[in-house]
Amino acid sequence: RGKLLSPERRRRAVVVLHDRFRVSQRRACRLTGQHRNTQRRPVPPADIEEQKLKRRLVYRRLRLDGWSVNHKRVHRIWREEGLQRPLPRKRKRSRPAGGSKELLRSEYPHHVWAIDFQFDQTMNGRTLKFLNVIDEFSRVCLAIRVGRRCKAVDVIDTIEELLKLYPPPTHLRMDNGPEFIAHALQEWCTGSGTGTAYIPPGSPWENPFVESFNGRFRDEFLNIELLASLQEAKLLAEQHRIEYNVCRSHSARQGRTPLEVLQQWKAA
Known part of the structure; x- marks a missing residue:
């Protein structure tokens, strides 16, 4: 399906047809639309x-x-x-729910953590549930919890594990999912002094940082990897999280990676 538009891609297709299916070069060139003189011409060495x-x-x-x-x-x-x-995406401007009321914006690292869920499945059809936690200021992905299910107590356990490594956030930004509005999580936030910033129902654009991460996580990981088991999903997700923090640059942060943003803020 589709066309091989560049001569180099047609050249590779001719080689595959010849090596794998024992097709003659003449017939392979005819099938791919490649001129035989182009196929025979040596490839110029790249500098x-x-x-x-x-x-x-x-x-x-x-x-x-x-x-x-x-x-x-x-x-x-x-x-x-x-x-x-990457395909261009239309961006929606976030509008405050109360008209002129200003939305909460992170002003320093670990001011606001954004949390959201994503779903996928292993090769046997069983569900995988990913809990993604993002620091809105630096864009650092703090955690990707992978499990077959994730309840409010699992969300609390994930946050408490992060508190062993990072200072507690001032606010948690979440949607109105049942895991996030559960009494257990609300009681934990009250006891720990962490505020909650729930977005209005049906307004995912008001949780833009974790939604942006979710889109890239879907395109660059979930749509590419075939996950055979839960343990494999945990291992590969953690590798992706580290690569995202260390190597992924953000235009909103002048092309710096999340780790660079955090390090430069600490140095300043």
Whole structure:
């Protein structure tokens, strides 16, 4: 299905047809729409700088690392590698529920933690429930809890585990799911002095930071990985969380990674 638009991709398809299915080069070229002279022409060797760029394809990270490179060149190499560009998404402006009332915004690390659930399943069809916890100021993903189910007591256990590593948040931003409005969690927040910032029902755009993480987590992990078991899901999710914090740059933070934002704030 679809067309092989670039000569290089058609070249690779001809090689696969020849090696895997023992198809002659003439017939493989005819099937893929590749001219035989193009197929026989030797591939020009890529220069060293191009090879380095192919290993580091994020434009903002290249600029921060001192590369003087145009974004069009990075885009061209991205296409040559067959990588998919992220689809543009329409952004909805968040509006305060009370008209002119200002929404709570994080002003420093661990001021507001955003929490939300995502669902997937293992290869045997059993449900996986992911609890994602994000620090809104630095965009650091603090935890991805993976389980078959997650109740209010499990949410509390996850937060208490995080409090062994981080200072307690001033507020928890959540939706009105049954796990979040349960008496157990509300009593815990009251006892620990942590406030709750519930978003209005049917307004996911008012929890934008964790929703942004959820979208990327879905595109870059859940839609790609085939999870055979719960233990595998836990291991791979933790690896993704670390990579996200260390390597993922954010345009809203001037192309810095979440870990860099946190480290620079502490240094300042």
